[in-house]
Amino acid sequence: MWISGTIGEGDASHLAIIEPYGSTVNVQVLGAGATTFHAAEAGAWVTVDPGQASPGQPACIEALLTERTVLAVRVFLGAQCGPS
Numbered sequence: 001m002w003i004s005g006t007i008g009e010g011d012a013s014h015l016a017i018i019e020p021y022g023s024t025v026n027v028q029v030l031g032a033g034a035t036t037f038h039a040a041e042a043g044a045w046v047t048v049d050p051g052q053a054s055p056g057q058p059a060c061i062e063a064l065l066t067e068r069t070v071l072a073v074r075v076f077l078g079a080q081c082g083p084s
Contacts, residue, residue, distance in 0.1 A: 003027065003061040003070070004081035007053055015053065015072065017061060027061060027072045035072045045076065053077055 003025050008016035010029075017025045029035045029050065037053060038045045053059070053075065060081040062074040 001063055001065055001070075002081040003063055005059065007055055007057045007059050009055060010053060012050065015059075015061075015075070017059065025070060027063060027070045029072050029075075035075065037075045037077060039077045040079070048077065050075075 003017050003019070005017040005019040005025070008018045008024060010016055013029055013031075015027045015029060017027055019025060035050070037048050037050045039048045039052065040046075058078055058080050060076040060079045061072050062076075064071045064073060
């Protein structure tokens with residue numbers, strides 16, 4: 001599934017994503033580099049350090065849902081999902 005919104009609070013293990021209509025989705029960040037973070041650079045997506053994610057930054061997250069846990073697979077910083 002894809003989640004689009006603005007990064008709220010977060011740390012090395014989770015991110016809170018505030019969706020456009022105000023609801024918050026808590027997303028678990030997987031350890032050992034299993035969740036990757038990307039940013040656009042010179043017209044291409046490059047892998048970046050997770051520490052570059054900051055509150056207020058737009059993000060599009062590719063995630064998996066397992067029962068009630070949302071697991072981040074890839075986080076695209078500075079991007080929104082879908083049409084704008």
